[in-house]
Amino acid sequence: MRDQSTTTNSDTSKRRYAILGTGALGGLYGGMLAKAGHEVHFLLRSDFDHVREHGLRVDSIWGDFHLKDVHAHSDAATIPPCDVTIVAMKTTANELLPKLLPGPTGDNGLVLVLQNGLGVEQDVGAIVGEDRVLGGCCFLCSNKVGPGHIKHIDFGRIVFGALRTPSLAAESLSAIQSELVDAGIDAHASDDLRMVRWRKLMWNIPFNGLSVALDASTKEIVEEPHSAAMAETIIREVYEGAKACGAAIDPVWIRKTMDNTRSMVPYDSSMRLDFLAGRPMELETIFARPIRDAMSAGQRMPCVEMLHRQLSFIQSRSRSN
Numbered sequence: 276m277r278d279q280s281t282t283t284n285s286d287t288s289k290r291r292y293a294i295l296g297t298g299a300l301g302g303l304y305g306g307m308l309a310k311a312g313h314e315v316h317f318l319l320r321s322d323f324d325h326v327r328e329h330g331l332r333v334d335s336i337w338g339d340f341h342l343k344d345v346h347a348h349s350d351a352a353t354i355p356p357c358d359v360t361i362v363a364m365k366t367t368a369n370e371l372l373p374k375l376l377p378g379p380t381g382d383n384g385l386v387l388v389l390q391n392g393l394g395v396e397q398d399v400g401a402i403v404g405e406d407r408v409l410g411g412c413c414f415l416c417s418n419k420v421g422p423g424h425i426k427h428i429d430f431g432r433i434v435f436g437a438l439r440t441p442s443l444a445a446e447s448l449s450a451i452q453s454e455l456v457d458a459g460i461d462a463h464a465s466d467d468l469r470m471v472r473w474r475k476l477m478w479n480i481p482f483n484g485l486s487v488a489l490d491a492s493t494k495e496i497v498e499e500p501h502s503a504a505m506a507e508t509i510i511r512e513v514y515e516g517a518k519a520c521g522a523a524i525d526p527v528w529i530r531k532t533m534d535n536t537r538s539m540v541p542y543d544s545s546m547r548l549d550f551l552a553g554r555p556m557e558l559e560t561i562f563a564r565p566i567r568d569a570m571s572a573g574q575r576m577p578c579v580e581m582l583h584r585q586l587s588f589i590q591s592r593s594r595s596n
Contacts, residue, residue, distance in 0.1 A: 286312040290454060293357040293379035294318060296364030297326070299417040299545070300389060302425040304433070304460060305361065306333045309342055311458035316346040316354045316379070323349040325422035335427035337459050356381025359451060362388045362399065365549070366560045369398055376402050385447060387435060389413055391479055391545075392560025393472055393568060396438040409448065410468050411435025412475035414535075416542045429540045432461040436468035473517035474524050477532050479561050481509035483546035484582045487556065487589060494541040497533065505578075507533055512576040516565060519574035556590055558583065 291314045294305035301317070309315040309331075319326055330343040348354050351374065360379040362372070369390075380386060380403050388395050388410040396410035416429035433455065437448060448464040455462035465471050485496050485506060496502045510532050517524050546556050562583040569576050 289313045290358035290451070291355070292316070293351075293354050293360040293384075295351065295360060295362050295375055295379070297322065297331070298363065298419045299425060299427075300413055300415060301361060301363030302331060302419060302423075303333055303335065303415070303417050303427050303431070304363070304389075304413075304455075306331050306340070306342055306425065307335075307337070307458045307460055308454070309345070310340050311454075313454070313458070314346065316348055316357060318348050318351050318354065318375070320349070322422045323347055329423060331423050331425070333425045333427065335425075335431075336429065337427070337431065351375040352378045354379045357384050360384055360386045362386060362390060362395075364390070365545075365554075366390050366392055366395060366557050367549075367555045369395070372399060373402050380407070383407075385409060385451075387411060387451070389433065389435075390560070391475070391483075391557055393476070393564040395560055396468070400438055405439040408438040409435055409451070410438055410472070412471050414475070414478075416539055418543075418548070429542065432463065434463045434465050434471045436465040436471060438468060467523070469520070470517075470522045470524055473513070473520065473522035473565075474528055476517070476561070476565055477510050477513045477524070477528060478536070480513050480565070480579055480582070481506040482536060483544045483557075483561060484509070484579075484586055486544040486547040487550045488582060488585050490547075492541050492543055492547075493536050493539065497537045503533070506536075509578050509582065512578050513565070516569035516572075516574050516576045516579070519572035520568050521572075550589070550593065553593065556586060558586055558590065562586065 292308050293316045294301040295318045297317045297319050305315050326345050327347045331345050332341045357379045386399050386403055386408050388399050396408050400408045411433050414430050414432045417427040420426045452462050452464045482493050496506055510529055514529055549556050
């Protein structure tokens, strides 16, 4: 694909964005917004010096590009108030959000939470107020392959909705969706965030979890009959848990979840990459909270519970070694 080197030339008629977590997700979507002319401020940790000097490189199925001049920050306190703050960091670092959010969100900024699992919007709402929170799920195959270097290899759709205040949110949702689409991002607004969250869990729970438990890629899981059967059983359990919790998911998504995984390029899940790198896995939001919510609604998910226990043991053992 053609490499397009560019600078971040902001347009004052466009919203200003902050990206908390410039990894596989935040680097891609934030980079595309900056490439489209938005003023985008990126919070970085280990990559800060590299990106400040060399910029941000994105290799994508939507077109490769290089942002030479980036609004890079090592401290969220230096980020100016933004119209939209995108939370793209792992949920395992959410204890930092009370310190990270006040600067970028200011008095009126919205927060778009693009994290995995359940309850993440409520966590952010406790900090900035639930009427300012949007949440969404990314159906994305993307990795950070080096300092300031993102490789996007498949899919990329965002589906997002509001946590509260539907009338206010409808206008904000439409405007933000338009800007994401204009930037070349496959973005869709939804009026049912609970459904969106549980539908993504129908993928995240089986394929993140089994990829670690079986030490396998998504391709290996769906192509081997026994592991494929395990994945489908877990998908059905999550579907039943979602239904008990009031999430209206079309049952066709049981089959589509398997079919979509078979069609994607061979991919290491984010949880497996975290485990292999010695980082904590997102077990609380992807496993523990859905299990608790389903139990509270009278629905057990025994295979999901067993997988959660296995992953908790694996993580505990890896930390002790």
